Amino acid sequence: MNPVIAFTVIMMIWTISDFISKKTNTMLSSLFIASLIxxxxxxxxxxxxxxxxxxSLLTLGTTIVGFIIVHIGTSISLQEFKAQWKTFVIGVSAVVGIAAFLFVFGPLFETTNHVIAAIAAISGGTISIVMVQEKAIVLGLVAVAVMPVLISAFQGVIGFPLTSMILRKEAKNIQVQYRNGQLKSNEKSAIEEKTSGKLPEVFQTTAGTLFIVGVVVVVSMKLSEFTGGIINTFIIALLFGIALRATGIFKKNVLGGIDAFGLMMLGVLxxxxxxxxxxxxxxxIELIVPLLLSFVIGVGGAIIxxxxxxxxxxxxxxxxIAIGLTSLYGFxxxxxxxxxxxxxxxxxxxxxxxxxxxILPKMIIAGFSTVTITSVFLTSILVGFMI
Structure with missing residues (x-):
């Protein structure tokens, strides 16, 4: 197909998906609509x-996944995690529950590969799915590669209304506590850092930022090779992102604001x-049962x-429960x-x-602990067991 026409068609599909998602107040995610189209x-x-x-978007996407991982790492504040450490622990527990339940009921699935794909999709977002897909495609497992896509497409449809109902009930409980004098007004919320980082000005341009982040990704790849692949490149890149933000070298959301970021995200998606x-x-058709099992068992494990x-x-x-359900959608x-x-x-x-x-600080940290961190760590380990 002509590259220009192909690119234009994909942009049209994504435009339609975004439009429908906004019209339904994100009850139907853009990912769900795009998958359907x-x-x-x-x-x-x-x-x-x-x-x-x-x-050419597929080539772009596979090239810059590591860049997005570093960017995600710089969105994580260690100060916020210290303030919400209990939330973080509950979020991690939810992901562990997803994995534990799906492995316990693994015999209901066709293969262990399907179980791993389900764990990655139920507990995480795009990055976890990409990890599974890359390994599945190398192994020639097309159905396994598609399974997390379909799970991800329906996650918001299930997670949004369920969490909304639960949070509104929790909000009413908080309202009662406040009216009874059990809670006091607190203007402090999640910590917002407004720093440009310590990078020299020459590296704060689009090209300069991409160069520096690219160096971080290359170093991550080399360190992963040094460990014989035991430690996944993405995990090292994520840790670098967290550390570089914590030390103030990188600003929060290091790729945010550069001209190429929107296209890079589309490429990964x-x-x-x-x-x-x-x-x-x-x-x-054969994936219908595994999909249903993934949601029932995985979400059940997260909640328990x-x-x-x-x-x-x-x-x-x-x-x-609301914290556990953040694994279905994240930020x-x-x-x-x-x-x-x-x-x-x-x-x-x-x-x-x-x-x-x-509610908000807990839910924000919960999303990071489930989708952004724990799922990526866990998936990077589990893909090594796919055969």
Whole structure:
């Protein structure tokens, strides 16, 4: 297919997906809409099989995944984690619960590869899915590569309304506590750092920033090779991102604001649609049962483990469940749902602020602990067991 036409078609699909997602208040995620369009397009031959490869976006995406990982690392504040360490522990417990339950019920799945794909998708986001897909494609496991894409497409459909309902009930409990004098107004919220970092000005341009981040990724690759691949490149890149922000060398969200960031993110997202072009209809039908099992078992494990951890750490039942469910969507869903709950329940600006300050920091850190950190760590280990 002509590269220009292919690129333009993909941009059209993503534009439509974003538009529908916004119109439904993100109840239908752009990922879900895009997956549906691509799947229908490929299976009806409306789209040629080489649509994604012809656009060059797949090549771009696989090249800059490490850059995005470093960027994610710089979005993590150690100060915020210290303030919300209990939330972090509950979030980690939720991911452990997902993995534990899916492995216990593993015999219900066709292969262990399907179990690993389910764990990566239920517990994480794009990066975890890309890890599984890269290994699955190398092994010639197209159905396994597609499975996390389909799981991810439906995560928001399940996670958003369920979490919204739970957070609104928690907001009402907080409202009652505030009115009974058990809570006081607290203007402090998640810590916002407004620093440009310590990089020389020459490296604060688009090219300069990409050069420095690229060096970090190359070093991460070399260190991974030094360990014989035992420590995944992405894990090292994530740790570098966290450390470089903590030391003030990199600013928060190091790639934010540069001209290329939006296209880079699109490139990474396009990776996950690749297997949809070659999977057969029969394979899709055979994935229905594994998909249902993944959600029922995985989400069940996340809820049970997060409730147990929350009980030990003194969190309410509802807040613990909400933290566990962040594995289904992560940021910005964590922020949007928290603000919606506060605005829906609070009857005054003071009440809304109180509720938001109680819920929002926990949900933000929860999303980082599940999707951004624990899932990436766990998936990087599990893909080594795929055969």
């Amino acid at each position: 691509f799947l229908i397009g490929f299976k009806t031959n409306l789209f040629p099989e080489d649509l994604l490869t012809s656009s 396009i990776i996950i649609f690749g297997p949809l072009a070659t999977i057969s209809v029969n394979d899709l 483990f997060s409730v147990i951890a929350g009980k030990i750490l003194g969190y309410s039942l509802l807040m613990s 910005p869903g964590t922020m949007i749902l928290s603000q919606e709950a506060a605005n829906a329940v609070g009857e005054t600006e003071e009440e809304k602020k109180i509720i938001e300050n109680e």
